[in-house]
Amino acid sequence: TIKDLKYEFGDGRLVKSIEDVMLAGLLKNYVKYDYVVGNPPYIRIQKIPKTQRKGWADYITKSGNYDIYLLFIERGLNWLEQNGRLGYITPNRFVTVNYGEGLRHFISECAIVREYIDFRDTGVFKDALNYPAIIILNKIIMKNPHIKICRMIGKPDGLSDEEILKMIKNTLSTISKTSDYYYNGIYDCFLFESSDLDENPWYFMPKHELEVFKKIEDIGEPLITFSQSVKEDSALFEGLSSGAKDIYVVKKTHALTSGKTQIQQTKSGKVYAIETGILKPYLNESHKWIATPEDTYIIFPYYKVESKYELMPQGYLKENFPLAWGYFQEYKGILEKRVGLKGKTDWYRYSAARSLEYYYFKKLVVQGFSKLSSVAIDLDTHHIFGPDIYGMAFDDNISEEKMKIFLAIMNSPVANYYIKHISVIHGSGYYKFEDRFTKRLPIKLPKTQTEKEISKKIIHKVEQILSQCRINQRFENFPNAHLESQKGMELNEITYTFKVNHKSLEPIVLELLEGGYGINVGKKEGTITLETKARAEYISIALAGKNVKKGEKVKILIPRDENKVEEILKEYKEDKKHLEKLPISKLEEEINELVYELYGLD
Numbered sequence: 001t002i003k004d005l006k007y008e009f010g011d012g013r014l015v016k017s018i019e020d021v022m023l024a025g026l027l028k029n030y031v032k033y034d035y036v037v038g039n040p041p042y043i044r045i046q047k048i049p050k051t052q053r054k055g056w057a058d059y060i061t062k063s064g065n066y067d068i069y070l071l072f073i074e075r076g077l078n079w080l081e082q083n084g085r086l087g088y089i090t091p092n093r094f095v096t097v098n099y100g101e102g103l104r105h106f107i108s109e110c111a112i113v114r115e116y117i118d119f120r121d122t123g124v125f126k127d128a129l130n131y132p133a134i135i136i137l138n139k140i141i142m143k144n145p146h147i148k149i150c151r152m153i154g155k156p157d158g159l160s161d162e163e164i165l166k167m168i169k170n171t172l173s174t175i176s177k178t179s180d181y182y183y184n185g186i187y188d189c190f191l192f193e194s195s196d197l198d199e200n201p202w203y204f205m206p207k208h209e210l211e212v213f214k215k216i217e218d219i220g221e222p223l224i225t226f227s228q229s230v231k232e233d234s235a236l237f238e239g240l241s242s243g244a245k246d247i248y249v250v251k252k253t254h255a256l257t258s259g260k261t262q263i264q265q266t267k268s269g270k271v272y273a274i275e276t277g278i279l280k281p282y283l284n285e286s287h288k289w290i291a292t293p294e295d296t297y298i299i300f301p302y303y304k305v306e307s308k309y310e311l312m313p314q315g316y317l318k319e320n321f322p323l324a325w326g327y328f329q330e331y332k333g334i335l336e337k338r339v340g341l342k343g344k345t346d347w348y349r350y351s352a353a354r355s356l357e358y359y360y361f362k363k364l365v366v367q368g369f370s371k372l373s374s375v376a377i378d379l380d381t382h383h384i385f386g387p388d389i390y391g392m393a394f395d396d397n398i399s400e401e402k403m404k405i406f407l408a409i410m411n412s413p414v415a416n417y418y419i420k421h422i423s424v425i426h427g428s429g430y431y432k433f434e435d436r437f438t439k440r441l442p443i444k445l446p447k448t449q450t451e452k453e454i455s456k457k458i459i460h461k462v463e464q465i466l467s468q469c470r471i472n473q474r475f476e477n478f479p480n481a482h483l484e485s486q487k488g489m490e491l492n493e494i495t496y497t498f499k500v501n502h503k504s505l506e507p508i509v510l511e512l513l514e515g516g517y518g519i520n521v522g523k524k525e526g527t528i529t530l531e532t533k534a535r536a537e538y539i540s541i542a543l544a545g546k547n548v549k550k551g552e553k554v555k556i557l558i559p560r561d562e563n564k565v566e567e568i569l570k571e572y573k574e575d576k577k578h579l580e581k582l583p584i585s586k587l588e589e590e591i592n593e594l595v596y597e598l599y600g601l602d
Contacts, residue, residue, distance in 0.1 A: 031079075032079065032080065032081040032084070033079050033080055033081060033084060034080070034081055034084045034085070035084060035085055035086075035087075036076040036077075036079050036080055036084070036085075036086045036087075037086075037087050037088070038072065038076065038087075038088050038089075039088065039089045039090075040068070040069040040072030040073070040088060040090060041068060041069065041072075042067055042068075042069050042090075042091050043067065043068050043069075044065060044066075044067050045062075045065055045066050045067070045068065046065060048068065056071060059071045059074055059075075060074070060102060060106060061073070061074040061102040061103040061106045062102060063098070063099050063100075063101050063102040063103075064098055064099040064101075065099055066099040066100075066102075067091065067093070067094075067099065069088075069090050069091060069094075070094060070099070070100065070102070070103045072088070072090075073086070073088060073090065073094075073103060073107075073135075074103065074106055076088065077106070077107070077110060077111055077137065077139055080139040081139070082139060082140065083138065083139065083140055084138070084139045085114075085136065085137065085138050085139075086111075086135075086136070086137040086138075086139070087134065087135070087136050087137075088134070088135055089125070089132055089133070089134055090132065090133060090134075090135060091131055091132060091133070092118050092119075092120065092131050092132065092133035092424075093131065093424060095116075095133075095201065095202040095204070096201040096202065096203065096422065096423075096424060097201075097424065097436075098436065100201075101199045101200075102199070104197070104198065104199045104200070104201075104202060105198065105199035107137065107197075108197050108198045108199065110139060111137045111138055111139045111140065112137065112138050112140055112142065112194070113135065113136070113137055113147045113194060113197070114136040114137065114138055114147065114148065115134070115135070115136040115147065115148045115149075115150075115172065116133060116134070116135050116136075116147055116148070116149050116150070116204060117133060117134040117135075117149075117150040117152075117168060118133045118149075118150065118151050118152060118204070119131070119132045119133060119134075119152045120151065120152050120153075120425050121425050121426060121427050121428070121429070122152045122153070122154055122155040123155060124152060124155055124161055124164060125161060131424070131425070131426075145193065145194065145195060146178065146191040146192065146193060146194060147191070147192045147194045147204070148172045148175055148189070148191060149189065149190055149191070149192045149204045149206075150168050150171070150172060150187050150188070150189045151187060151188050151204070152186070152187045153185065153186060153187055153188065154185070154186060155186070156185075156186055159186075164186070164187075167186075167187075168187060168189070171184075171187075171189045172189055175189050175190060175191055176191070177191060178190075178191045178192075178193060178207050179207065181206050181207070181208070188206065190206035190207070192204050192205070192206075201422065203421055203422055205421055209421070212417065212601065213417075213418065213421055215599070215600070215601065216414060216417070216418050216442050216599060216601075217418075217442050218442075219442065219444050219599055219600060220441075220442025220443045220444040220445075220599070221442060221443055221445075222235075222439065222440050222441065222442060222443070223235045223392070223410075223438060223439050223440065223441045223442075223443055224439040224440070225443075226394075226398070226406070226443065227392060227393075227439070228358075228361065228392075228393045228394060228395050229358075229392075229393065233439075234435050234439060235392060235435060235438065235439035236366060236390035236391060236392050236434070236435040236438060236439065237354065237355035237358045237390065237391050237392075237393065237435075238354055238355065238368075238387065238389075238390055238434075238435065239354070239355075239384075239385040239386045239387050239388070239389040239390065239391070240350055240352060240353055240354045240355070240356070240384065240385075240386060240387075241350065241351050241352040241354070241386060241387050242298070242350045242351060242386070243338040243339075243350060243351025243352070244331070244334060244335055244338060244351075245386065246265060246266070246267045246268070247265070247299075247331050247334065247335065248298050248299050248350070249266065249282055249284075249296060249297070249298050249299075249386075250263040250264060250265055250266065250272075250279075250296070250297055250298075250299065251263065251264045251265075251266055251295055251296060251297075252279065252295055252296075252297050253271070254557075255276070256273055259275060259276050259277065260273050260274065260275060260276060260323065261273070261274060261275075261276045261279060263279070263297070266296075272323070272327055273323055274299070274321075274323045274324050274327060275320075275321045275322075275323055275324055277321070278299055278300055278301065278321045278324045279297040279298070279299060279300065280297060280298050280300040280359075280382070280384050281296070281297060281382070281383050281384065282294070282296045282297050282298040282383065282384050282385065282386075283296075283365065283383045283384070283385040283389060284296060284385075284386075285367060285374075285389065286365040286366060286367040286374055286375065286376050286385070286389050287374070287376055288374045288375065288376060288411060289375075289376055289377070289407070289411065289462075289465055289466060289469045289584075290376050290377060290466050290469040290470065290473070291365055291376045291377070291378040291383045292376070292469075292473050295477075295480065298384050299324060299327070300384070301317060301321075301324065301328070301348055301349070302353065302356060303316075304357075307357065308356075308357060309353070309356035309357055311346055311348075311349045311353070314345070317348075328348040332347060332348075335347050335348055338351050339351065355391070358391055358393040359382055359383070359384050359391070360382050361391075361393035361394060361395065362378070362379050362393070362394045362395075362398075362400070362403065363377075363378050363391045363392055363393045363394065364376065364377055364378070364391065364392045364394075364403065364406060364407060364410065365377075365378050365383065365385065365389060365390075365391055366389065366390040366391070366392065366410070366433055366438060367388075367389060367433060368387075368388040368389055368390050368432065368433055368434040369388050369426070369430055369431075369432060369433070369434075370430060370431065370433055371428075371429050371430055371431070372416055373410055373411055373412075373415045373416050373419065373433055374411070374433075375407060375410040375411050376407075377403060377404070377407050377466070378391075379400060379403075388434075390433075390434060390435055390438070392406075401459050402445070404458070404459050404462040404463065405445065405446075405455055405458055405459065405462075406443065407462060408458045408461070408462050408591050408594070408595055409441075409443055409444070409595055409598075410438075410441065411588075411591075412591065412592050412595040412596075413592055413595075413596075414595055414596065414599055414601065415441055418440075418441055418442065419431065419433060419437050419438060419441060422437055422440060423437040444598050444599050446598070451598060454594055454597050454598050455598065457594050458591060458594045458595065458598070461587055461590050461591045461594065462591065464582070464587055465584060465587040465588065465591065468578070468579065468582060468583075468584050468587065469584065471575050471578050471579060472575075472579060472584065474571075474575055475572065475575040475576060475579060478541050478542055478572055479538065479541075479542055479556070479557065479558070479568060480557075482568045482571060482572070483557055483559075483568075486564070489559055489561075489564060490559065490560045490561065491557045491558065491559060491560065492557070492558050492559075492560055493555055493556070493557055493558075494528070494530075494539055494555070494556045494557075494558055495553055495554065495555050495556075496521070496526075496528055496553070496554050497551065497552070497553045497554075498521075498525065498548045498549070498550060498551065498552050498553075498554070499524050499525055499526075499550065500522075500523070500524050500525070500550050501548065501549050501550050502521075502522050502546075502547065502548050503547050504545050504546070504547060505521060505522060505543050505544060505545060505546045505547075505548065506522075506544065507519050507520065507521045507522075507539075507540040507543045507544060508520045508540075509533070509536045509537060509540050510527075511533070512529065516529055516530060516531050516532075517529070517530050517531075517532065517533050517535070517536035518530075518536070519536055519539055519540050519543070521543060532562060532565075534562065534565045534566050534569055535558060535562075535565055537569060538558055538565050538568065538569060539556055539558065541569075541572060542556045543556070
């Protein structure tokens with residue numbers, strides 16, 4: 001008994017501990033509150049031991065790869081008396097992402113949202129996570145017609161967190177009807193009609209934005225409707241993950257004899273010879289409009305068996321690709337350290353060989369993490385890509401003309417407007433354009449004669465922009481793009497090792513007094529000397545705009561034949577004229593206007 005414990009432990013410390021535990025149990029489980037205020041921890045479930053999760057079996061808001069702050073909101077609402085109020089600083093993700101579905105349903109069944117302040121990526125709270133929000137809930141079973149919403153746009157210099165919060169509080173107090181809208185460059189405030197809030201994502205936006213959003217939704221069909229993906233509820237397939245990019249992804253320096261290629265690791269700079277047939281073109285990022293060759297390749301130890309791609313057995317690799325097998329053997333110790341591959345016979349496989357068969361379809365390539373939608377068409381190059389890039393595969397039932405309409409729409413302000421309203425923002429204004437958001441994008445295909453005429457114009461403009469992008473690729477990839485189109489040309493190699501770091505080189509061609517020409521590549525650097533003005537111009541153009549590091553050796557290939565040098569320079573100057581005559585930016589503006597017209601938007 002307590003009396004016996006007090007007698008035996010006179011200082012009362014054990015008794016006090018027991019009383020504290022009992023009091024905490026009573027406060028947590030049997031006492032109701034008028035107010036609950038907090039800043040719950042933000043920890044994804046994967047980082048919490050399974051033994052600790054066992055005590056959470058009774059929580060009904062957990063779903064998928066959830067974050068434990070969901071459980072704190074559920075517990076906080078359960079602590080409230082009827083009509084009680086909860087106020088939390090919490091991540092903003094639960095209002096739109098899949099794992100928030102259970103919590104959204106729970107809130108809609110037992111409470112109403114009074115206020116929601118979304119600080120997004122503005123960094124208002126120094127010690128909080130990057131994407132916090134303040135949510136105010138009332139535990140009351142009734143329909144709340146409106147929620148007061150504030151969206152932070154940017155944090156101005158010279159204002160403290162307290163001053164900003166005071167400004168927001170004062171502004172929200174003046175918002176009383178759905179037509180009210182306040183914007184000051186720091187944040188905007190408005191009322192949102194909340195009658196339809198349920199387990200589905202909550203997309204908070206003012207009335208004028210909502211009208212455009214719904215018009216886009218009503219006029220088109222979701223992108224997923226047109227997808228060839230076999231993955232359920234997906235429109236896009238995600239790029240593969242090798243688990244060792246520095247080993248698998250390489251630069252192709254030049255062709256060797258007998259079906260071999262010299263490759264170079266991008267990080268270590270090590271050079272190897274390898275069979276050309278095991279290399280596939282690889283995209284580090286999805287460029288806008290057209291998949292851009294980058295001289296980057298992935299070592300691809302897979303082959304097609306009927307309609308699927310399977311890992312090449314060791315015996316097959318040794319016999320058909322002995323150089324590749326030797327390359328893998330050199331890095332076996334590193335490759336085996338990847339998760340789940342220690343001691344396995346397939347230690348040379350990719351960590352996640354996702355969707356290999358789709359790379360050889362006609363496809364659109366989507367940058368998954370970007371400030372603006374960036375989508376490219378890939379009709380015949382069959383580029384492979386890694387994580388954070390997505391593809392949308394099309395079979396032969398979808399014409400190339402129709403793909404070009406998709407391309408125009410997905411690169412347009414209409415797509416950016418829609419996806420940014422349903423996606424999640426990250427630091428520096430970057431958004432997720434991955435499948436879970438992009439698959440919902442409404443696609444408007446022509447039905448009426450007027451719409452068909454608009455679509456014809458869109459296709460024509462897209463073909464023009466693709467042509468200009470190809471010219472731009474050749475222009476920016478000088479001189480390599482020109483040299484690749486003229487196989488068998490005899491070449492010399494100009495090398496220069498930089499003494500200091502430089503950003504965006506601006507080389508200057510000078511005529512030398514002693515004869516010949518020199519290139520001044522920057523401060524504290526030597527002069528590159530060449531025999532003719534054409535050769536100096538050629539090397540100067542190849543160096544322009546490059547970022548180089550101290551000690552970096554740059555190699556530039558140049559034809560031995562002076563006529564070939566002048567021919568390539570002439571092509572370069574013609575490309576420049578083409579791009580200046582019909583700028584890609586102008587074509588984009590014209591395409592965007594046509595897409596607006598197709599969707600019936602001003």
